[in-house]
Amino acid sequence: MRFQFVLSEIGIGLRRNLAMTISVVLVTFVSLTFVGAGALLQQQVATMKGPLYDSVRISIFLCTQDSLSPSCSGAATEANKEAIQAALTSPPLSEYVAEVRFESQDEAYAQFQEDFSDDELSASVTPDQLPESFRVGLVDPERFQVIRESFSGSPGVEQVVDQGEVLEPFFSVLNTLTVASLVLAAVMLVAAVLLIGTTIRLAAFNRRRETGIMRLVGASSLVLQLPFLLEGVIAVCLGAALASAALLVAVRYGVSDWLAVQVPSFDYVGTADVWVVVPFLFVGGVLLAALASVVSLSRYLKV
Incomplete structure (x- = not known):
């Protein structure tokens, strides 16, 4: 009997406040989409940063006979090279250095020819330059x-x-996008919570007579409050489902099928990463809806 009552009250509430419910669904959809996008962007930064930073090398270029740098007074001497090598392999720098490789002019020339083989100017470059x-x-x-x-x-x-x-500005842009996405998501979540609270208050006001009668015949506070709470939870779950679907479509077709083909140099987040985020969207949305509902009901469902 109580279960049927709860279901009937949920149905009545959703029908009476259809426009408000749709608004909650849409606001939740937008806000949780930004939350998920922010989480996926942060995962993308972590996925790209590891391999890229692992390949980072520092090049210490030595003076040549024609160098114009103030620290150069001709080509680097053997004593200069030995001092640099000693500094790299002795404390305190040795704890930062994983490997050191010396590249001669002939090796630099061979690498230059390989990198710029299609450039006509490469033929005019000599090893001593x-x-x-x-x-x-x-x-x-x-x-x-x-x-x-x-x-x-x-x-x-x-x-x-x-x-x-070279990498720092690139990751700075990605981190900025992540922060912007999360800030916008936070604003939208606040709007969603306020809208859920308003919807619950409106539903409680419209059904104040029915809840008063139920209270007089002995209905518990849980039975009275549960329909209102579940209305908000259902609306939020619909929004979370739409947000999850949007993220899956965006990653599947926008990232995996398009971006990964256009720029195949990196590893990208995939649908598996989206499925990791999806439960958090539902749990977070339900908790916010429950909190907004409980606060609203404690103040406005007094009969």
């Missing part, structure tokens, strides 16, 4: 600035180039 260098791999690729600061301006060093500087 290219600098020798130390190629440094790092234990922690995000600590590239330590090596750069240690050797910039050192005797025999023309310049220190680190690939990390």
Whole structure:
């Protein structure tokens, strides 16, 4: 009997407040979509950052005879090279350095020809025009600035180039997008909570006579409040389902089928990552709906 009463009250509430319920579904859909997108963006940053930073190398280019750098007074001497090698392999820098490889002018020339074989200017470049260098791999690729600061301006060093500087702006943009998505999601979630509370209050007001009669015949507070609470939960679950579907479609067709084909250099999040996020969308949405409903009912369902 109580179960039938709860179901009938839910049906009555949804029919009476159809427009408000649809509004809750849509606001929840938009807000949870941004929450999921923010989580997936953060996962994408982590997925891309690992392999990219693992490949980061610092190049310490040595002076040549024609170098114009203030730290250069001609080509780097053997003493300069030995000093750089010793600094890289001795404390305190050794704890940051995973490997060191010296690249001669002939090796630099061979690599240049391989990289720019289609460029007509490559034929006019000679080995003595290219600098020798130390190629440094790092234990922690995000600590590239330590090596750069240690050797910039050192005797025999023309310049220190680190690939990390190229990656930092890229990841900064991704992190900014993640933060923006989560901030917008937070604003929309607040709007959803307020809208759920308003819907519950309106439903409680419209059915105040029925709930008064039920209270007089001995209905418990749980029986009276449960239909209103479940109305909000159902609306939020519909919004979460729409958000999950939108994320699955976006990742399946926008990322896996299009972006991964256009830019195949990276690993991307997939539908499996979306399925990991989906339960959190439902749980988070239901908790917010329950909280908004309980607060509203405690104040407005007094008969």
